[in-house]
Amino acid sequence: MVRRLSHRLVQSVILLFLVSIAGFALLRLLPGDFAEVLLLSQMDGTLPDAAAVDRFSAENGFDDPLPVQYLRWLGNVLTGDLGTSFVTGESVSADILLRIRQSLILALLSIGLALVLAVPIGCFCAYHAGGLADRLLAAASVAGLSIPNFWYALLLALLFSLTLGWLPSSGHGTIAHAVLPTLVIATTMTGVIARFVRARLLDEFHHAYIRTAKAKGLSQTRILLHHALPNILPSLLTLTGLQFARAFDGMIIVETIFAWPGIGSLLVASLLNRDYPLIQICFLVIACGYIIINLLVDYLVTLADPRVQEAI
Template sequence: MQYLLRRFGSSAVVLFGVTMITYGLVHLTPGDPARTVLAERQGQQPSEADVQAFRAEEGLDEPLPLQYLHWIGDVLQGDLGRSYYGDGAVLDLLIAYLPNTIELAGASILVAVAVAIPAGVVSAVYRGTWIDYVSQVIALLGVSMPNFWLGYLLIIGGALRLGIFPVYGAGTVAHLVLPAVTLGTGMAAVLTRLVRSSLLETLEEPYVDAARARGLPERALVVAHALRTAMLPVVTMIGLQLGYVLGGAVVVEVVFQRPGLGMLLVDAVFARDFPVIQGVTLLVGTCFVIVNLGTDLAYQRLDPRVSLAGGGT
């Protein structure tokens, strides 16, 4: 419990830092939101008076630190601001777009884990045989292939040629398959290699030998004695890969035209829609922190030696 409190404390600090940095970066990028937004609204170059009025209205004329403080003050009260484009409250936008991204991230991690663990285990157990080599080559391909390219390949193959899956959009499970595979492949490849090397290392441990000496069948050795320890680095990796998934989601969502956080963010950046950029960043940061906390908690479940309360041994 105490551990959780401590972790929440440090997470808050991390989030605070993340928002501050994005706030600064967004304002450093060239392009004035007032002009961009007004040009969009009015369909022509806005007058200087309109620009000043917009800045005053949105508080953009204040010094940057003060703007940030206002924003963070509002956030603490549960107000993430409104989009400059009148699309409504940022919070509502996030709530509308988040499920699609969660769906995509979850499905791709699932794909990755479902492929990586069996492939890695088989690869490790049959080390040095053709099975191992084939799985290694596939893993190498998976790592090397860029998301957007694989995405288009899958669209051509799975959607256009075979016509099994829809080309783009979201909503049904069928819509999810191609993006999830696209995003999951790279991760699966990395994880396969990690599962393989981690398990190989664990299989060398004396306790595996000792279990073999007690007459355990090989399969039981791997599953019951080696795999759990071997999964520790894999779990950490899955947690860290979430960052990769969210980054990849930006690309994959654009490729497959899925309305998700990635697309929302990309659009907001192009349109200089500061409140939305801030909102998405905060949300993604929060997800990341939560997943990493979950990873550490999973550690304790997997390895009884890990003590969370005492700060570890």
């Protein structure tokens, strides 16, 4: 197991290195002079003269070759210096840590709610396959995947905030502020996970060990909890990891709509303000999130599935 996880860690470090190169290079290969675009974003639309652009380039090291700029930036990041925002003039480090915390809170609440709802629903539908509840779940799953997050978020805000006045429509600080964004993200994941649990359980119910357990007179609840669910746990962990990563995609939209101060809304704001140092760090943080989630899922699957350990 240690060897497998070591290989995955090395692969993840290489992938993160390549992502950092891509994110750094793409911003500098965009049309227009990089230094002039940055300076223009700080001057409220006033066109800078050539002398100001040259001075700004020299002060920030933009005259150096791209490999030199990248190595200098990477060295600063590795030592904890994430740079300075060109818009606020403040260090990126303090703000990015707060944003990561808020995004993690929202992601954990969403995936937790999705699992709490999806697993029981999937188990119920597996025991009543072809019934009314099963058909309703199928329809709800298709609807949840088809409805865009931004439209669904606006509908919930219109209903629960503007019409009923039960929940705040934006901001953070209390549990009430997290309800609507959590519902939006969790709803799309619930149908996918529930359908997956149903399909895997139906497959398990046809195996010989389930028939043996029934022949011994074990109750359906015991068969489900002690036999069927443990066997689908590795694949359920894998799917949960994929959905957790997918939650970060949805959070970019949801955080912006509900003004939740997470990494997604920060990325959108930095893109609109052309705050390139902040954009680079946001890309790097999101890539780290994906990689860490994949590593954690690999570790949990290895622990949960003895067959994986035997194959190592």
